[in-house]
Amino acid sequence: MKSIKKLLSLAVAMSLTFSLVACGGGSKTSGNNGSGSEASETSGGTLKVQFDVEVASMDPQIATDGTSFEVIAAVTEGLYSVDADGNPILAMAESAEKSEDGLTYTFKLKDAKWSNGTAVTANDFVFAWRRLADPKTASEYAFMASIAGFKNADAVLAGEKGVEELGVKAEDDKTLVVELSHPVTFFESLMTFPSFYPVNEEFFKQAGDNFGTSADTILANGPFKIASYEPAATTIELVKNDQYWDASSVKLDGIQFQVIKEAQQTMLSYQNGDLDVATLAGEQVEQFKTDPEFNNVAAGYLWYISPNQKVKGLENENLRKAIALSFDKEAIVNNILKDGSIVADFAVPKLLATGPDGKDFREGVQPYLSTDKEKAKEYFEKAKKELGQETFTYKMVVEDTESAQNVAQFIQAQVQENLPGFTIELEVMPKKNRVERMQAGDYEIGLTRWGPDYADPMTYLDMWTTDSPNNYGLWSNAEYDKIIESAKNGELSLDPEARWTALKDAEKMVMDEAVIFPVYQKGNAVMIKSNVSGIEYHSVGVTRIFKNVTKK
Template sequence: MKISNKIFALLLTLLLIVGMTACSGDNKETTDTTTDTATETSAEPKILKVQVDVEVASMDPQIATDGTSFEVMGTMVEGLYSVDAAGTPILAMAERVDKSEDGLTYTFTLRDAKWSNGTPVTANDFVFAWKRLVDPATASEYSFIADIAGFKNASAIIAGEKGVDELGVTAKDDKTLVVELAFPVSYFESLMSFNSFFPVNEAFFTEKGDLFGTSPDTLLANGPFKMSSYEPAATTIELVKNPDYWDADAINIDGIQYQVIKEAQQTMLAYQNGDLDIATLAGEQVEQFKADPEFNNVVAGYLWYISPNLTVPGLENVNLRKAIALSYDKSAIANNILKDGSIVANFAVPTLLATGPDGKDYRETAGTYYETDKAKAKEFFEMAKTELSQDTFAYTLIVEDTESAQNVAQFIQSEVQTNLPGVTITIETMPKKNRVERMQSGEFELGLTRWGPDYADPMTYLDMWTTGSPNNYGFWSNPEYDAIIQSAKDGELSLDLVARWEALKDAEAIVMDEAVILPVYQKGNAVMIKSAVDGVEFHSVGINRIYKNVTKN
């Protein structure tokens, strides 16, 4: 369109007047608004920077088995329940639950929630995920936990005796999930906050196929954060706030960055440089920083132990296993090497895990086993040599490549070789994922491993050593033990809480008497947390750290 000279001159004059008014500062409201916007735009995003010492192994909720994977996944996905700061189950994806009087039927009404692709979270997302969990074709190492939860027909489906469609879970409609149990489970609601029971969107899973869970594009979130940068074995993982989360208004940080740093000195340098908000200390660092106001000591539920492979010649002998179990100084490991609040483990079920019908912690009334006794270790060793007609033994101990695990392994190596002359221990280090794979396949002799509790009951440990359990790395089998555990899960013992509790102590005694595992320590965590950070929740059961309520100033 052509503009006349007169109109052009008038427009130019108006522009000059507006420009002079804005520059003069007379229009204070305009000036202040501009300044506020600039400040808001330039503000640094509030990113919580967290150190972990092992890589994420899997982001598939029905496949993952390790604590780091559980923690990262727990920032992204919510199940029917979560837990509060005290570890008490609270409703999450479920808005309401109705329980039958006999404790065998739970009817959940889901809240209005969306996945990060905008798709509604439905009851079928839970049904699909849980059928995947028990399906033998999935080969989930955690399939057993569906039986622990009491799902009707779970054990038969896992054994291949029934089809997955017979699992006691039904999507009555998009918002109504009905769960049928074969027997009452007192800790059922606590279990429902665990990763294996997280939902999976069937259409999305089918679309992504074998790539599911391997990148931000193949992951969905229905929780506080969603993935922005991730690949398997990545050393840095980045998440951003999920605007589609049902409780997004309660999230006070913009994202989380995980950094995999295995070496303690490098970790503290990163923390001191401001590159980390949360860092775990090890060894001498604990003494150095324990007076720091940002130092925190947290008791964890992880039990560290040596698992001997009973199919390896020599290790089938219980006296040789007992000799090794008694030969290393656990107090020195906890107090001189780790120094992080870890305690000596003379047991298979940790302290501060569960309270019995008597109101006491399990460990208060259970026995203790394998207190370090080097003289007794030599007695057992002499018996083993006689029984095996052999004087020398050489074994390889596999251990993950974290600094603390290697330090512990080296100390055990020295202690065993010193106190049991004739036994040679070679250490082989590898990433945790490889160590777990080797132990699962039986391609090891001795393995330094750990287990963290999935729910607040001794069964979360004792169920591991039943015949055929994927976590029974030593391939031990004892019919009496299997019978106790099965009855405590869904048999006569399950109906008598007092008798069940005592029977679980008997079961632990069998595991210890047979030296199925050689306990070392119960983990404590010495953690540095920047003073600007508040609201990190530590839990000894299930997901160890939860960040939903974190603030960062």
């Protein structure tokens, strides 16, 4: 566990105003004017929150993006939740017992109900986890069953064993037993992640293909329930869930999420009182940073460019390095974003995870692919000779948020200026479409992001294995795959010190070959109304939790 003093010093160095504790993943709880005190009187009310992208899915086993996870976590609860400091705490589980060898967990469930009045049972977890791992589900997060160390997970994922052989069973309605193939030090933290949330089997089957697509096909066991939702909706309505086991602690009457992508419109809505929580971008940060309602919070998201190595020319390492070194990252974070984001010269972000030595993963590790325009030109000349061509044109897919477009336009201008003969054309589209294109390999270069699902470097490094669905660029390296597999399930998984060293070696391989071009680690500049407190911001997993919010 990190000391608060040490984390605060790191935070100052990063020009971010936040406090992080516990395994490198932490939070900031909103409390305007620095009070941090609880509201003495609450009138309930509805919290109005802005999103800059749509919710892609309300299915816990299908969702892959942070926006979807926030809403799912507001209406659904797993075995564990997290406290304000990011530490896992019992939620649906009344108690948890771990065997001495770390291979068996026995959970006793609370007397909790779904929003339709039916009991939450151990089978709800068994059904959801089997569904996650089932190849027929085709979940992009199926790999999380292997990360969790569930017994037989890899064989189930490969279709070599049936889902009933996954290491999870319901001994009775209130007793869930989980068997692991090897000890997983961050298992409790992992269980807070939405992929491991329960699903009521009977309700799921009744909903059929429509599951998770409307208020009538979404069942809640969390603090809130869905009142209004449809796919790609620009407004989502939640109301307090009176069936929730801890409903007496929930002060809000509900939450309204509004999708507003344009920064100026966002602030107009905030100033008009139509929003309680809004994210700032660019020049707005300078304009409002002295406002008492301004908050600067850390985020674990890594924004990076992914080159598709199946596209002619991008298989060339020198060309990839030329692109990666050719744009000014300092200018991006200081002149364009201005929101507390920091330059990323790495594949594993800062303040993500602490190793066996008690140090952050980034401590003592050299930066990679730092901006160097002269070196970029040298790599470009080598690439031109090796590829036998003088000019290159590639399309870069970019989501349609204002900040993403601003960053992409700057990168476009920098690359074209510093690598004469290189042209980037931008393709702007909604995030959902951008992700679909990249997942299908139907792109050339893409500006994308990844947020940490759990407090371990594997949440990033696992992405670049040969068969990972998140390996958009289709890079493949047998030695890299071997390291990652051993760190997950082999000898390295049993030796924390050796595993930590090997993961640093793995990151170096990704960076040395310019598999991705890191751009920045996200910070968030957020406006929160002075009558609102208790929003928990986390840099790992679900990034915002609203259960304990009060609105005076």
